[in-house]
Amino acid sequence: MAEQRFSIYRPIHKAIRHLLFSTSRQIGLADFADDAVTHETLAIVDRTISFLREHRGHEDTFLHPVLEKKVPGITAKFAEDHDEDDRLTTEIEQLGAQIRNANGARRVELGVEVHERFNAYIGIYLGHLYREETELAQALWDHFTDEELIALDAAIEGSVPPERLGLWLAEMSASYNPDEISLLLNIVKAKAPPEVFQGMTQLAENAMQPAMWAKVRTRIGLG
Ligand SMILES: [Fe+2]
Missing domain, CATH: 1.20.120.520 (nmb1532 protein domain like)
Known part of the structure; x- marks a missing residue:
């Protein structure tokens, strides 16, 4: 592959x-x-x-x-x-x-x-x-490069007002697989203030099935 x-x-x-x-x-x-x-x-x-x-x-x-x-x-x-x-x-x-x-x-x-x-x-x-x-x-x-593309993705996310980002995240949590949502949250973790990461992980947890959240938790370093 x-x-x-x-x-x-x-x-x-x-x-x-x-x-x-x-x-x-x-x-x-x-x-x-x-x-x-x-x-x-x-x-x-x-x-x-x-x-x-x-x-x-x-x-x-x-x-x-x-x-x-x-x-x-x-x-x-x-x-x-x-x-x-x-x-x-x-x-x-x-x-x-x-x-x-x-x-x-x-x-x-x-x-x-x-x-x-x-x-x-x-x-x-x-x-x-x-x-x-x-x-x-x-x-x-x-x-x-992938690094450049990830930076572009982060720039898009950075341009979205927090209240809209929350609405997008609910739609993402309803449609992404665990790898995709974890990658997104890891980008936020690396680039945004800790309180933004915390807020987004909370939103994601609320929007997700518990079994899926358990996988995501581990992949974003929350143990
Ligand atoms: Fe398009």
Whole structure:
């Protein structure tokens, strides 16, 4: 087997896929004739779109510029994907606003539409994630060491306000394997103040199954 390189995309894309699939399921379960369920479902959709937008921003700010310096032009079609992504998610948000203003049979009908549109969007976006995990990941491996990639990852995490980092960590804890979450926490341990590490380990412990936390504990040096 080839030597395992540090993947900047794979773990975070697990969290993104978890958000996409769990949101798709929530929309699928929703009774759009019910006011409370409708509002709760749309809040989940908005929350997921805010994570997607933030993630796209991280790639645009931290990864595309360094890749362009090494391989000019490589991010052009990924930037186009991000524009399309922005357009599609904005349309879904607008549909959400329409649903909030609708009632009765019309709202149920729009509920069917948001389910179809959200899942069509997932279909398009999954191809983009895979192209990043292969084409862009390979370019990163060709031009940067694992230490440099870990530093880039730490810079992204360092740019996220603590309250948002907590929300991301809950999604990561729900979708990462023990190695991935331990690597992330070890980066925090090495780079951030001890109280940040302590806060994050607490959040991770709360979000995880006990058997998984037991593995992570050992791997982040908590015995
Ligand atoms: Fe992307």
